[in-house]
Structure formats: structure tokens, C-alpha cells
Amino acid sequence: MLGNKRKSVVIQTEGLSFTFGNQQVVKSVSLRVPDGSIFGFLGPNGAGKTTTIKLLLNLLHADSGSIHIFGQEIKANRIAVLGQIGSLIEQPAIYAHMTGRENLRNRALLLQLPHSRVEEMLALVHLKTAADKKAGRYSLGMKQRLGIALALLSDPQLLILDEPTNGLDPNGIIEIRQLLMKLVHEHGKTVFISSHLLGEIDKMATHVGIINNGEMLFQGSLEELEAMSKQLVQIEVGGNAAEAAAAITSKGHTVADVEQDTLFVDYLSKEQMGEINTLLNQKGYVVYSITKVQKDLENLFLDITQKAGA
Template identity: 70%
Template structure:
């Protein structure tokens, strides 16, 4: 395990922000740390980096104890926490050079990083004048500068445009598959995590609700068929009678469990045949809230699945 925590608990005053968290991040994985805003993701990450003092529980990174191996661990970790930490009065390149001084890294590597995150053109522009997406990319370049074995990224795609998001996603995938890195990435977007993660941990109100491989999550987070029709309630009844599992009905739309493309066609035909007007029919992912409901409704022993040792 690259990251392993046991019973990690953290209180801000009387409020427990992280509750008895036991994370297991295997080597070579992209571990998606999923949870809504305020779930305790950033606090957990700060605990992992020893920016917050551990109150209860233990943290092991690369199978080493943080307290006694701080320098050794941190020399192999690159991180990006919340909004990127960038000196606004320095240029993008100077920001990287400053970090390169601290980590004793050559200027060539700085240029490589600028190239990697497509900031070569803007290298000599003041970082304070960068757009949010450029700052985020510079933050990622800073995290990657020391070529760390473990990357800890807190919502790295925040503020990026779709192209930027895809680029980062591809970059992270490449780092894991070709360079044998491990990536721990937090997000509040299920779809984003599903597209790149190999493992997932879901946190809500400081508690780990689910931990396991991505395919185990997929069995819980089944997509839905969302149908906009003229008479949703009657349409839902009809579909129920025909053996479809209706999840949600309101005045505007109804939703049934997605099974296959063919089934979706059959639903469409069935409703049409019975005189319903369909305005739209499409496949949607469950949102996080619904997913949480599902997870919390499944029996305890099924959901807290720990990853077998890799």
C-alpha cells in the first residue's frame, strides 16, 4: 500500500471532521477520493501531508511512519492542495525555478514541466495574471516537478475548461500506466472520478462510505434512463407493469434503471405505442446524492469492501 491509514480521526474544536478513516491506496492506482464539498477531503489530504497534526489513528505512506520518516516520504510526494499556491509577483517559470532551488532540480526539468502543462508560451508572464486554468496547470507542474512516486491532488480540475480536464486526465493516466506512479485525487464529481480512477473511496461527513475498485462502485452506481414525457405518472405505471424498475417520477420526467441500449429502445417504443409523447429520452449517471443514499441503504458488510493487497 502506498497510503494506509487506520482509525484516522480529526476534530476542529468540538466538530469531528474526519471519523475513523481507514484508507488503502495500492501502488500504481489512481485512487479517486470522492465526496461533496465539506465532506472532509481536504482535511484528510492535509493530514496525509502532516500539515495538520494527527490526533487519533495512524498514517503510513510507502509503508513508512510519517513522524520518523518525514523527509524521506515528502521527497517522494508531489501535492496540489485546494487552489494552487503560486507567487503572484513571480512569472510562471520563476515559480517553478523557486521550487527547483528548494528541491535542487535542474532548469531543464523546469522547461520540461512548462512544456508538459502547455505553459511555455506564458512562462514569462506574471503568474498573478494567469487565468484560473493556467494557475491550476502551473500547480500541477509544481506538483510534478520533483518526479514524485505519489501525487496527491485536491480537486485538480477545478476551474479547467473541458479540454484542460481531458488533458489532465490523460496525463494522470499516462503517469500511472507508463511511469508507475500512484495518484490520489479528490473530487466532488462522480463522473470525473469514474472516467479515470482505478480505485475509489467515498467520504461523506468525514466517514468513509465506500472503498474499493471502480468496477465495484459501478455495480452500485448504475446509470438511469431519464424520460421526459407528457404524462409521466401514467407512463411510470405502464413501465412498472412491464417489469421496468422505476426510480423516480415527478411532473417533468421519470427515471428507470438503465439496462442496455436495446432496452432503452424498447422503452421508447412501448411508450410511443401506448400514446405517450416523449420529449426526450437519455441515459444519465446517478448524482452523488443518490449514490450516497444507495450506499447507505446497502447493508454495512457489503459496502465497506477493502481492497485486496496488490
């Protein structure tokens, strides 16, 4: 039973499109979020992430396309579907005149949950000591943690979080990351998390979707994304790196990038590395190091989004 469940898809959209005025902000997006995954939904600011999330939560209605969550069509089963989702959209929605505990109790009242659940959540996000302080006086990180506690309150199967680490310090980010990983690994939840920084989620995400200008550019597991990444030759040279790059280019090699005294050349073979080394030595450049590197995911992400924008 569990084996079957693991393979199933929690969020599935087909050809999802949405237009604000005359600007199409979501273009035929087809998402597949597997059960038990941490799905990192990535894209620069304004790429259409928040709009997609609002479509998933039935806050906006798509011009065309369909959304199925837990196999149920969202419009026809709105209340049943939303009952299984905990969400945090943009900045956390918190009543500033109420304490942290009161914010949670108000939500517990709406969702008919016991007060004990409120206390559990306060402990989980380390807000016990600040529970009776007005939420308006919380720091940004505390507000964000309270927002996550609100999303988790009903113990939902699916968590949809829109940039939940915004405004958190590095410790806060690590805490949230550990919490989400625990929820997925120990409690079998599925997490759909958006971010404009790959570096924030590549340590926990199992799957990644990259969106830019409303279009899905990549979707798949983290391994698939890594496989797309090109191998490069990284060369540290003495002297003018730009001139050295020109010399290498003139011999038919492709220079991918130049950073101060370091060059990146598309990797072809070991022989090619030797050739470049010899060439640079002949031209009088000192080669301090020459090594094969994998392009990091952050650059890959930038590559994918920039190529699409060009």
C-alpha cells in the first residue's frame, strides 16, 4: 500500500495558464510533484511562482488547464483538497494585535483543533517563551516561524510554502530545512517550496522545477538536474587572464567564463587539457593549476533562466 502511495503524484497540473490583464504570467505549466518529495520550485523574482501557488490553492482561477491535488480536481473538491494542505504565501499572515499563541488558537478554532496542538506547534518552532508576546513585536524570523507553525497546525499531508526562508538568518534557514526534511522523512509529508535561490533548497530538495517568465524550463529530480550540468576545465593563470582566454579561443577551444585570474573552458578530454596547458606555457603564461570541475547548480540555474530570457 505504502509502496503504491510513494509512487503517486500529489500535485499534477496540465497546461496551466493564467493572465493578469494582458500579461500572461503562467504559460501552460505542467507540474508533477511526487508523493514524499521536497519539490523546490525555483525561479527569479517575478517568474510566476507565487501566481502558480495561488492557482494551486484555488485563490486564483486558471484561464485554461487543470489542477489535481491528491488525485482530486481542485475546483470541484475545493474544501476536501484544502483540508489536506498547509500553506504559507508570501509573508506570513499574522494578526499583529494578537500574541503568537492567540494567532495559533484562532486558526485552531477555525480548523476545530485542540489547544494541545497549538502548544505542540509552539514547541516545534521554538516560540514557547515568546508565545504570549504580541506577534507584531516579533522579529522577522519569529514571524516566519509562526507562519510555518500556522501552516503545520492541521498536520497537513501537503505543505505549500512560498519563500519560507525569506528574512531568516543562516541558523533560521538551517532550522527550517531540518524541520522540513524531518516532516518528509519521518512523517511522510510532501513539501512544495518556492525560492529564488537554489542554494537555499539544493541541500534538501529531492525534485526541482525551474520557472521563468511563466514557463517551466526544467522539471525533474535533483540528480537529473545535476546530470545536465556541464564539465569544465578550470585554469588558474598568472598574467592577463583575458589575453590568455583569447589565445585559447584562437586555437578552437570554447572559453565559458573568465573570472579575474581564472578561466573556464568547456571540457572535452584529458588530451585537450594537456593541449591547453602546453599552449599557455608556450605563450608565456604561468599555469598555477588546471583541473576538471563540475559547474555548480547555482550557475546551472542561472544558465537555464538566462538562456530562456535571451
